[in-house]
Amino acid sequence: MRVLIVEDELFLAEAIRDGLRLEAISADLAADGDIALEQLAITGYDVVVLDRDIPGPNGDEIARLLSQRPLAPRILMLTAADRLDDKASGFESGADDYLTKPFAMRELVLRLRALARRSPSSAPPVREFGGVRLDPFRREVYRDGRYVALTRKQFAVLEVLVGAAGGVISAETLLERAWDENADPFTNAVRITISTLRKRLGEPWVIETVPGVGYRMSDPAP
Structure with a gap:
């Protein structure tokens, strides 16, 4: 938000x-x-x-x-x-x-x-993609039915990625959406947050890095 x-x-x-x-x-x-x-x-x-x-x-x-x-x-x-x-x-x-x-x-x-x-422009309250279920109102995340405890910033980043439904989100956009306008564009906060978020969600990795472009949610094969 x-x-x-x-x-x-x-x-x-x-x-x-x-x-x-x-x-x-x-x-x-x-x-x-x-x-x-x-x-x-x-x-x-x-x-x-x-x-x-x-x-x-x-x-x-x-x-x-x-x-x-x-x-x-x-x-x-x-x-x-x-x-x-x-x-x-x-x-x-x-x-x-x-x-x-x-x-x-x-x-x-x-x-x-x-x-x-x-909000008429917002996504549905509960969002799901790639086995990840995210409830923005209750601040809860589940991966394949397993509850995943996240920090506030990890949740904010995941909310943007899940909302894109597989679309590529740049690091700059993540800074704008999950941080704010005063975020340092040269910070490595996005990379670090993505790395820890992957580990919290577990394998197989559901967040892909698109070299030189950004990040996206994947839908791992069963």
Whole structure:
């Protein structure tokens, strides 16, 4: 899952981003409405965490713009207001869910995962390929019926690969999808994560390296 956090309070925005990273959710930041619209134009997000009171186009305006686009990301509106009228106007603007400040990080994560499952552009909640069954909502992975314990980052990488259903995914794309926009493009984190992920999944190897191109899921012969 990839999330855009639109929040002008830098401390809060960074805290949300860091908390989401611990849950293997990639998150980018936008401090105002103009920056948010720029990032939304060039990057595909699953959910936008949108503060209602931001400089530039405010949260309601951005929500209205996104609601007019096909396959737009889901919107989780943040606000300090807890009045029913405020929530009603937020939903009327196009918000899919509403969270009042202050909030618990755990609740935010649960709401984001629920919204991502409802996204029209997302893959089905449970994904299967090559004997690997991945449940993004329960954060569970099985290989040929055997439960496989993965770290958050291993899970995020596998989720991208399984979602490609055998298509080749470059290391750069994995960095973008499973890490975030600030990931070092020269890091060997992808190679190391793929190596440990292969070992966790066991033989026969289900993740192939395509030299000079990237990685893909294979479907081992029975």
